[in-house]
Amino acid sequence: MALVRSTCQEASSSSKTRFSFDVFLSFRGEDTRKNFTDHLYTAFTDAGIRTFRDDDELERGEDIKPELEKAIRQSRSSVVVFSKDYASSGWCLDELALIIERKRTAGHVVLPVFYDVDPSHH
Numbered sequence: 001m002a003l004v005r006s007t008c009q010e011a012s013s014s015s016k017t018r019f020s021f022d023v024f025l026s027f028r029g030e031d032t033r034k035n036f037t038d039h040l041y042t043a044f045t046d047a048g049i050r051t052f053r054d055d056d057e058l059e060r061g062e063d064i065k066p067e068l069e070k071a072i073r074q075s076r077s078s079v080v081v082f083s084k085d086y087a088s089s090g091w092c093l094d095e096l097a098l099i100i101e102r103k104r105t106a107g108h109v110v111l112p113v114f115y116d117v118d119p120s121h122h
Contacts, residue, residue, distance in 0.1 A: 025052065027080075037081060073102065078102075079112075080110060080111070
């Protein structure tokens with residue numbers, strides 16, 4: 001968390017842009033909502049880090065919500081929790097595509113977290 005905090009502070013001091021959130025939390029709810037992600041969200045907010053987390057489950061077949069797109073644009077950074085089934089969710093992949101686009105075009109900081117997966121496994 002110190003890494004996230006220092007990253008956010010550095011981004012804050014070097015940027016004139018006003019952000020609504022320090023962190024956008026991207027995760028697959030079915031995999032991590034009730035355990036890891038809830039604890040991470042609580043730790044961030046307890047540390048004073050303004051964190052966006054989508055509490056609503058998307059209905060099957062729905063596109064990414066406009067409010068999620070807006071939240072990504074209004075966040076200084078993203079923490080992407082890669083879990084076992086993250087990549088099998090079209091919505092997670094849509095979020096990730098927007099996050100990577102923001103990284104490419106606006107210097108958005110992206111911090112990956114590998115939850116119960118081996119990042120070196122091919």
